[in-house]
Amino acid sequence: KQEVTQIPAALSVPEGENLVLNCSFTDSAIYNLQWFRQDPGKGLTSLLLIQSSQREQTSGRLNASLDKSSGRSTLYIAASQPGDSATYLCAVRPDSNYQLIWGAGTKLIIKP
Amino acid sequence: DTAVSQTPKYLVTQMGNDKSIKCEQNLGHDTMYWYKQDSKKFLKIMFSYNNKELIINETVPNRFSPKSPDKAHLNLHINSLELGDSAVYFCASSYSGGLSNEQFFGPGTRLTVL
16 A cells, blocks of 8 residues: 655755755555645645656756655755745655545745 | 636534535546545545546545536535534546646635534
8 A cells, every 4th residue: 555754744944945855655656746835724736746757857946856666756945935835745646546645744944 | 717726715514514515627637536634634535536437436434425517527515514524625637648647736625514
């Protein structure tokens, strides 16, 4: 059974720092992996999607990597800003169906 | 333009009542989903419809009944509401063809059962 874990559960850093959020999954048979952002009381915004055949995806200051064999993905945020404060969720789509299996999220606070 | 919309955004109701949450997407997607996010922030799939047909039905009480009148809509009806149904419910959609099947989410409906 696929399980997704995100570490750390919470992270607080000063503005301007580069940081890494981690996501691990137990079954390497995945179709793709998505990183989402959730602001308090709001919906989920898709940030990056990595196909199982890809190693990384980039969007602006965000870079997501995928190592299927070790069951890991990282989300790298460069030059963090207070507006990056949110909960970041990692979700894996198994090979077999359309559903997403979710991690519990990392709550990120960027201090001005 | 709103891509995935849900109504209502907030719903407060008494135990035992029946309520519905509506979802609409204007992205031309053929697959829609309902997720439940509990107080610990875990998201779990409840249902998924592809071209108006049920393809995923996780272990959800049969008090929850999804209805998809067309590909752009997936509504969730809940009978005999219980305290444990309090959560945020998210609707999402995706396109089953193509490479990514990226899912796009609505803003959520916060259901509080008193």
